[in-house]
Amino acid sequence: xxxxxxxxxxxxxxxxxxxxxxxxxxxxxxxxxxxxxxxxxxxxxxxxxxxxxxxxxxxxxxxxxxxxxxxxxxxxxxxxxxxxxxxxxxxxxxxxxxxxxxxxxxxxxxxxxxxxxxxxxxxxxxxxxxxxxxxxxxxxxxxxxx
Numbered sequence: 001x002x003x004x005x006x007x008x009x010x011x012x013x014x015x016x017x018x019x020x021x022x023x024x025x026x027x028x029x030x031x032x033x034x035x036x037x038x039x040x041x042x043x044x045x046x047x048x049x050x051x052x053x054x055x056x057x058x059x060x061x062x063x064x065x066x067x068x069x070x071x072x073x074x075x076x077x078x079x080x081x082x083x084x085x086x087x088x089x090x091x092x093x094x095x096x097x098x099x100x101x102x103x104x105x106x107x108x109x110x111x112x113x114x115x116x117x118x119x120x121x122x123x124x125x126x127x128x129x130x131x132x133x134x135x136x137x138x139x140x141x142x143x144x145x146x
Contacts, residue, residue, distance in 0.1 A: 039103065040055045040103070040125075041055070041056040042055050042103065044105075048136055049131055049136055050128050050131060051111060051131070052126065052129075053074075053129070054124055054125070055076060055103065055125040056123065056124060057078065057101075057120075057124070057125050059080075059099075059123070060080055060120070060123075060125075061120075062120040065077070065078050065120065065125060066078065067116075067118055069113055072106060072107045072109075072113070073104055073105070073107070074104065074127070075102065075103070075105075076104075076105075076125065076127065077100070077101065077102040078099070078100060078101055078102075079098075079099075079100045080100070081096065082096065082097050082098075083095070083096040107129060110131050110132055110135030111130075111131060112130045112131060112132045113129075115129075115130045116128070116130075
């Protein structure tokens with residue numbers, strides 16, 4: 001019997017798809033892939049007058065989104081189904097895909113819920129939530145001591 005030296009793989013190798021699959025916890029909510037659905041990435045910004053929510057949702061149309069506001073909770077959802085069927089030369093081919101997501105955001109009391117607006121452009125859904133007038137930041141000023 002002879003001994004063979006085992007050579008450890010370098011640490012910068014790419015894991016196979018199976019390695020990644022078996023390392024996933026399908027019930028982990030921080031996982032982007034859960035039962036075939038994905039959650040869009042979200043940026044939330046605030047300036048003096050408005051809160052801005054940006055959702056990355058490429059491949060959708062503006063008619064695919066549903067935005068609801070109920071009791072200070074803004075909910076953005078989408079259901080999209082695409083189906084293609086081809087028949088030629090005695091065979092048929094049917095392909096379909098389905099994508100959906102739902103994200104909810106608790107709005108602060110300073111949000112003016114009556115003026116919320118949204119637009120979809122270049123794969124980004126932008127939701128603008130204006131602040132109430134009394135909640136807008138006042139510019140810094142110096143106070144003189146008497």
